[in-house]
Amino acid sequence: MIVSTRGRYALRMMTGLAGHGGSVSLRELAEEEEVPFKYAEAIARVLVKAGFIESARGKNGGYRLVRPPEAYTLAEVLRETETSLSATDCTGRKEAECPRAATCPTLPVWRALDETVNEFLSRYTLLDLMPNR
Amino acid sequence: MIVSTRGRYALRMMTGLAGHGGSVSLRELAEEEEVPFKYAEAIARVLVKAGFIESARGKNGGYRLVRPPEAYTLAEVLRETETSLSATDCTGRKEAECPRAATCPTLPVWRALDETVNEFLSRYTLLDLMPNR
DNA sequence: TATAATACCTACAAAATAAGTAGGAAATAG
DNA sequence: CTATTTCCTACTTATTTTGTAGGTATTATA
Numbered sequence: 098m099i100v101s102t103r104g105r106y107a108l109r110m111m112t113g114l115a116g117h118g119g120s121v122s123l124r125e126l127a128e129e130e131e132v133p134f135k136y137a138e139a140i141a142r143v144l145v146k147a148g149f150i151e152s153a154r155g156k157n158g159g160y161r162l163v164r165p166p167e168a169y170t171l172a173e174v175l176r177e178t179e180t181s182l183s184a185t186d187c188t189g190r191k192e193a194e195c196p197r198a199a200t201c202p203t204l205p206v207w208r209a210l211d212e213t214v215n216e217f218l219s220r221y222t223l224l225d226l227m228p229n230r
Numbered sequence: 231m232i233v234s235t236r237g238r239y240a241l242r243m244m245t246g247l248a249g250h251g252g253s254v255s256l257r258e259l260a261e262e263e264e265v266p267f268k269y270a271e272a273i274a275r276v277l278v279k280a281g282f283i284e285s286a287r288g289k290n291g292g293y294r295l296v297r298p299p300e301a302y303t304l305a306e307v308l309r310e311t312e313t314s315l316s317a318t319d320c321t322g323r324k325e326a327e328c329p330r331a332a333t334c335p336t337l338p339v340w341r342a343l344d345e346t347v348n349e350f351l352s353r354y355t356l357l358d359l360m361p362n363r
Numbered sequence: 364t365a366t367a368a369t370a371c372c373t374a375c376a377a378a379a380t381a382a383g384t385a386g387g388a389a390a391t392a393g
Numbered sequence: 394c395t396a397t398t399t400c401c402t403a404c405t406t407a408t409t410t411t412g413t414a415g416g417t418a419t420t421a422t423a
Contacts, residue, residue: 099232099317100340101381108336122398135384142400155391156397171339180380184232203241203359206304207233210350217346226336235411255369268413275371288420289368313409369419376413384405391398 099182099214100175106132107140107178112226114150115166120159140178147177166227172218184210232347233308239265240273240311245359247283248299253292273311280310299356305348317343
């Protein structure tokens, strides 16, 4: 599977933020988007580190989207939130490990598949995931 | 990840069979292709059931490919050997479970991604995975 | 017909990954 | 000062994938 629960939660949280104009508390956002609060915290942290969202601490704090929703591709969001977006371990986490790599006739196919998926996911933005349009 | 160890083993086993002209014992094939023997047994069974390979029992028995290698697409082999070839659970194993499905704005994207991957994997055959060509 | 080699089958075990939780520390508006 | 909020570390649980054990059924051939 390419896109797991975690990545889909991330996308939901970001489109959720896009729906609100300004700052939203995670408590509220997680509730709205039906993402387990504590899991949402972990995901939010990643999104902040990636520079996708900004946070304000303390009372009346919360998160907000940095860019307009059409300026985030699914590819870039998922690259940060998924463990790996590669089609196989051969081109992902275990790329370095495989002793067959040098001569493997299948490896170029996986690379091309990765490229195909990446192009696909780069053609969609958060705006495409917003309801009512 | 789309293609796991299991699916890759299956492809290796089939190209291995294609390399030999006739019947090969699993012991030999598994050794050549560096697939754990007992795991190879399980995979072979699936390939037989799918009609991709044929078996002969008893002494001097073994497996052989039914069609010429160019007549198997990666898509059809992987559909039988991978748990799911879908991009997400939303379009795979848990498709029926999701209460959001009817209105989910993201679902069409996952369906289109599945289609893209399927088309890609349908453009390659076992012949493309054979060494020395 | 006995034997050795082989495919076939069921059930289990181990390893890896993904999903989710607990419990607090640090910051900030009011 | 207090309530609310983000931030952080560590842990637990669930699920999936990978692999193994131990045998039964079949068949060529000596």
